Amino acid sequence: MNNAAIIGVGQSAYTRRPEPGQSTHTFIRDAVVAALRDAQVDAADVQGMAVASFSLAPDTAVDLAWKLGLSLRWLLQDTNGGSSAMNMLGHALRGVETGAADVILVIGGDATGLAGYGKIASNYNIATRDHLAPLGHGGPNGVYALVTSRQMKKYGLQKSDYGQIAIAQRAWAAKNPFAVYRTPLTMEEYLAAPMVADPLSRYDCVPVVAGAQAIVLAHPDRGPGGRAPVRIRAHRASFNYDNQEGDGLQTGISTFADDLWKQAGVAPRDIDVASIYDDYPTMVLAQLDDLGMIAGHDLARYCRHDIGEKRVPINTWGGMMSAGQPGGPAGGLNGISEAVLQLQHRAGDRQVKNARLALATGYGMTMYRYGGTAAAAILERAP
Amino acid sequence: MSPGVGIWRCRSCRTAVFPQRLLCPHCHGQEFDEDRVHEGVVEEISIIRHMIGQPDWKPRRIANVRTASGPSITVGLRDESGPGAVVELFEDEKAPVGKAKVR
Numbered sequence: 171m172n173n174a175a176i177i178g179v180g181q182s183a184y185t186r187r188p189e190p191g192q193s194t195h196t197f198i199r200d201a202v203v204a205a206l207r208d209a210q211v212d213a214a215d216v217q218g219m220a221v222a223s224f225s226l227a228p229d230t231a232v233d234l235a236w237k238l239g240l241s242l243r244w245l246l247q248d249t250n251g252g253s254s255a256m257n258m259l260g261h262a263l264r265g266v267e268t269g270a271a272d273v274i275l276v277i278g279g280d281a282t283g284l285a286g287y288g289k290i291a292s293n294y295n296i297a298t299r300d301h302l303a304p305l306g307h308g309g310p311n312g313v314y315a316l317v318t319s320r321q322m323k324k325y326g327l328q329k330s331d332y333g334q335i336a337i338a339q340r341a342w343a344a345k346n347p348f349a350v351y352r353t354p355l356t357m358e359e360y361l362a363a364p365m366v367a368d369p370l371s372r373y374d375c376v377p378v379v380a381g382a383q384a385i386v387l388a389h390p391d392r393g394p395g396g397r398a399p400v401r402i403r404a405h406r407a408s409f410n411y412d413n414q415e416g417d418g419l420q421t422g423i424s425t426f427a428d429d430l431w432k433q434a435g436v437a438p439r440d441i442d443v444a445s446i447y448d449d450y451p452t453m454v455l456a457q458l459d460d461l462g463m464i465a466g467h468d469l470a471r472y473c474r475h476d477i478g479e480k481r482v483p484i485n486t487w488g489g490m491m492s493a494g495q496p497g498g499p500a501g502g503l504n505g506i507s508e509a510v511l512q513l514q515h516r517a518g519d520r521q522v523k524n525a526r527l528a529l530a531t532g533y534g535m536t537m538y539r540y541g542g543t544a545a546a547a548i549l550e551r552a553p
Numbered sequence: 554m555s556p557g558v559g560i561w562r563c564r565s566c567r568t569a570v571f572p573q574r575l576l577c578p579h580c581h582g583q584e585f586d587e588d589r590v591h592e593g594v595v596e597e598i599s600i601i602r603h604m605i606g607q608p609d610w611k612p613r614r615i616a617n618v619r620t621a622s623g624p625s626i627t628v629g630l631r632d633e634s635g636p637g638a639v640v641e642l643f644e645d646e647k648a649p650v651g652k653a654k655v656r
Contacts, residue, residue, distance in 0.1 A: 284605050284606045285605075285606040287605055287606070288604070288605040288606035288607070291605065296572075297572045300572070300647040300648070301571075301572055301626075301627070301647060301648055301649065302627060302648075304629075304645065304646055304647070304648035305613070305615055305627065305628070305629035305648050305649075305650070306601055306604065306610075306613040306615075306629070307601065307615050307627065307629075308599075308601035308603070308604055308615075309604075309605065311601070311603075312599055312601050312615055312627075313627075315599035315601075316597045316598075316599055316615070316616075316617045316627070319597035319598070319599065320596070320597055320617070323597075364602070364603075365600070365602050366602060366603050367599045367600065367601050367602065367603075368598075368599050368600045368602070369599075370599075378605070413578035415578070415624075538572065538627070539617070539625065539627060
């Protein structure tokens with residue numbers, strides 16, 4: 171088996187309102203060009219490509235390869251939404267390790283526009299189309315409003331506890347030039363924001379943006395000289411973990427967390443920086459708890475003390491809640507890219523000192539009452 | 554609106570499911586009997602105040618309801634029922650809706 175590492179990352183600009191001429195495809199092109207430049211890899215050397223997007227259709231992965239001028243021997247199109255990025259990372263990792271392809275591009279990008287997003291949210295799957303959308307359920311906002319109420323009741327959380335996450339991530343976003351929202355957020359502003367789907371208000375809901383992300387995997391020796399490659403110590407995923415019969419307060423991560431830490435040979439306390447998929451603050455807490463990152467399952471204390479006071483480095487690029495969500499696939503890939511930048515000590519003003527180990531997660535595919543896919547990886551700065 | 558909400562009961566182990574499945578999630582049986590559930594208890598509610606791309610949206614109430622037959626379903630609330638309320642269930646096309654049960 172070959173060694174595999176992430177050797178480059180790149181992204182397009184993010185924008186709330188794409189200009190005429192901008193499309194999913196052009197954002198993806200911008201991210202691919204940036205990632206290849208960052209990895210110092212020629213496009214002609216790319217042998218594999220994975221892509222996830224809600225708005226690439228009617229094109230598919232091979233059409234994108236065609237339009238990018240990439241002749242490939244390994245190709246994947248992923249449909250797992252918020253965990254697509256992590257899922258593609260796992261497949262690409264094994265693709266390089268087994269020699270199926272020497273260099274693999276992993277891509278996520280979307281430019282749906284608000285109207286397009288609305289259509290996707292109402293037609294996410296048959297259950298949503300037939301049983302939720304006719305209710306005017308509000309897409310994922312309505313689904314996670316109900317999950318949030320459940321979480322508040324179970325763990326004694328206040329609205330302001332979720333505000334700690336939104337405020338902390340906005341503070342990180344202020345140091346990320348790609349983030350669409352960088353103005354500091356106060357608790358007063360958070361609590362005064364208009365309700366979207368009670369108890370979720372404006373700052374609890376990810377802003378839909380247009381944009382794309384890409385990363386490059388290859389043998390670690392292939393990376394630019396003088397820069398530490400990033401290896402994946404462990405990677406696990408889960409799909410349809412409970413047949414939608416639970417309360418959604420645990421995610422599929424709960425099925426593999428112990429195995430993930432064991433495989434990685436590290437513990438939650440060893441993590442220096444974390445990218446936790448943040449479509450809603452509720453799900454940040456659920457994933458962290460599944461991972462054993464929240465002492466005593468005391469979610470309220472974690473929000474007030476660890477995030478509010480200690481500012482533990484979670485979603486240091488601002489998360490999707492402040493940087494923007496260019497579809498779940500690119501949003502998840504942004505978290506992985508940030509982990510890479512942090513581990514390579516290239517995160518600029520938001521750099522976590524001496525970061526050596528990172529955690530990244532994905533969570534998505536709201537099948538009916540909550541998400542059905544989840545994945546996580548432990549990444550390390552190679553010595 | 555038709556009374557009750559259609560659910561599916563595994564012919565082998567009698568597990569009730571909603572929405573419809575291809576195999577039973579518990580015994581993987583492939584035969585289901587159609588059944589209807591007529592009431593449930595509201596567990597959580599939300600008011601959908603904004604809908605992306607719809608500026609003239611009027612707020613709507615939705616709820617997570619634990620049905621008498623077992624599965625939790627998401628319903629549109631047609632009144633001010635809150636958590637703990639027992640609601641009668643109906644079907645509007647294929648969408649489940651509920652309103653307070655008159656005792």
